[in-house]
Amino acid sequence: MTTTTTPQAAPFVPSFDDVQTGRTLAIICSKGTLDMAYPGLILANAALGEGVETHLFFTFWGLDMINKKTMGDLQMTMLGNTATHMPQGLGGLPGMTAMATSRMKKSIAELDVPEIPDFLEQIVASGGHLWACRMSADMNHLTKDDLYDDVEAIISASDFIDKTEGAQLLFI
Amino acid sequence: MPVTTIDGHQITVDTEGFMTDYAEWDEPLGASLAAQIGIALSDQHWEAIRFLRKDFAVKGETPTLRRVSVVGAIPTKTLFQLFPQKPAKKMAYIAGLPKPHGCV
Numbered sequence: 001m002t003t004t005t006t007p008q009a010a011p012f013v014p015s016f017d018d019v020q021t022g023r024t025l026a027i028i029c030s031k032g033t034l035d036m037a038y039p040g041l042i043l044a045n046a047a048l049g050e051g052v053e054t055h056l057f058f059t060f061w062g063l064d065m066i067n068k069k070t071m072g073d074l075q076m077t078m079l080g081n082t083a084t085h086m087p088q089g090l091g092g093l094p095g096m097t098a099m100a101t102s103r104m105k106k107s108i109a110e111l112d113v114p115e116i117p118d119f120l121e122q123i124v125a126s127g128g129h130l131w132a133c134r135m136s137a138d139m140n141h142l143t144k145d146d147l148y149d150d151v152e153a154i155i156s157a158s159d160f161i162d163k164t165e166g167a168q169l170l171f172i
Numbered sequence: 173m174p175v176t177t178i179d180g181h182q183i184t185v186d187t188e189g190f191m192t193d194y195a196e197w198d199e200p201l202g203a204s205l206a207a208q209i210g211i212a213l214s215d216q217h218w219e220a221i222r223f224l225r226k227d228f229a230v231k232g233e234t235p236t237l238r239r240v241s242v243v244g245a246i247p248t249k250t251l252f253q254l255f256p257q258k259p260a261k262k263m264a265y266i267a268g269l270p271k272p273h274g275c276v
Contacts, residue, residue, distance in 0.1 A: 011178040011208060012174060012185060012189045013176075014188045014190060014209075014261070014265055016209055016258055016262060016265075042275055042276060045275075045276055046275060049258065049259065049260050049261075051258050111276070112239065112242075112274070112276070113238075113276045114238065122241070125247065125248035126248055126249075
């Protein structure tokens with residue numbers, strides 16, 4: 001049956017905007033704590049799911065998110081984080097950082113949100129691009145072999161700016 | 173709720189055009205919905221769509237892309253190839269389900 005023979009108007013179908021809009025998102029991840037690693041990854045994943053070309057640049061402490069030695073072991077601390085709404089003195093007691101970290105990991109896992117390495121794998125499978133900051137890698141004496149395998153390259157800040165011309169940018 | 177007719181099937185949809193009644197869907201309609209958004213369904217597409225239908229029936233919500241890849245065992249990369257650009261929304265549309273509301 002063709003729609004031209006029916007009295008109804010054209011079928012009502014969601015608009016998926018398949019026309020390439022050329023929208024690009026650049027996310028700079030500069031923090032190495034568990035709680036600050038997730039926002040960039042969640043937004044990158046969401047953007048990729050909407051067909052947006054996405055680049056992540058890991059710099060300074062953010063390098064911990066793609067360093068094979070640390071990526072599976074990011075921590076969350078109460079110290080200096082008033083949003084935990086706990087007395088700050090408690091955060092300095094032995095074991096508190098480990099406890100805060102395991103609590104946060106548990107609540108994230110309950111939402112079926114993956115741990116950092118799995119999340120990066122998903123982002124790459126969705127077409128996302130991972131870049132490491134040259135200066136941060138040099139400061140920490142890291143080479144590409146020390147980094148998560150799917151990191152495309154260690155590049156300078158200017159190369160990243162060049163690659164993301166016209167992109168919307170998030171600094172986290 | 174608006175009503176629209178696709179290939180002779182009269183369906184109830186939300187303001188974006190996603191179906192709102194699980195029971196109004198059948199596989200021929202799924203094929204018509206897919207055609208509306210330019211997708212010809214292969215066996216691989218059907219595997220994903222049937223997983224969405226089955227999972228929604230159990231969980232009461234549309235599975236996210238992550239769930240389709242982890243629980244449905246269809247790799248993320250494949251989903252992006254089968255349903256280009258916006259796989260989660262396109263799969264939900266074809267399966268006659270609401271958009272997934274999870275963030276990941």
